[in-house]
Amino acid sequence: xxxxxxxxxxxxxxxxxxxxxxxxxxxxxxxxxxxxxxxxxxxxxxxxxxxxxxxxxxxxxxxxxxxxxxxxxxxxxxxxxxxxxxxxxxxxxxxxxxxxxxxxxxxxxxxxxxxxxxxxxxxxxxxxxxxxxx
Numbered sequence: 001x002x003x004x005x006x007x008x009x010x011x012x013x014x015x016x017x018x019x020x021x022x023x024x025x026x027x028x029x030x031x032x033x034x035x036x037x038x039x040x041x042x043x044x045x046x047x048x049x050x051x052x053x054x055x056x057x058x059x060x061x062x063x064x065x066x067x068x069x070x071x072x073x074x075x076x077x078x079x080x081x082x083x084x085x086x087x088x089x090x091x092x093x094x095x096x097x098x099x100x101x102x103x104x105x106x107x108x109x110x111x112x113x114x115x116x117x118x119x120x121x122x123x124x125x126x127x128x129x130x131x132x133x134x
Contacts, residue, residue, distance in 0.1 A: 073109040074131070081106060 024041075027033045032059070034040075046054065046062065055063045064070065068077030081103065088096040 015045075070109050071113070073106060073113045075110060078103070078106050078110060 028037055050062045055065055067074050109133055
């Protein structure tokens with residue numbers, strides 16, 4: 001029997017055990033739950049975890065969004081990566097190479113995002129921090 005309280009109308013946003021998943025599939029096979037119950041469950045979990053308006057790629061995987069994501073890179077994200085993402089001494093060369101490659105990618109994303117932000121601000125007729133006299 002399913003151990004989690006499940007309401008077929010309101011989908012839960014909890015992680016189900018394999019036993020609970022098997023029980024749900026059995027109840028679906030018996031017709032006691034709608035045939036799309038697990039699909040709605042996974043959709044509800046995704047909305048809870050990634051937000052109701054999250055975007056997905058062609059494979060259905062969520063796309064990262066918000067500050068620090070590839071399309072909205074920020075200096076704070078890069079600074080945090082430098083501080084907390086750096087491999088420890090004694091790590092392999094591959095780990096240092098991966099760190100440096102990620103850092104270069106993030107800095108390139110930041111340059112692109114800053115250029116897009118400046119272009120948008122210019123199009124709206126707003127002054128940007130970079131355009132202010134010092």
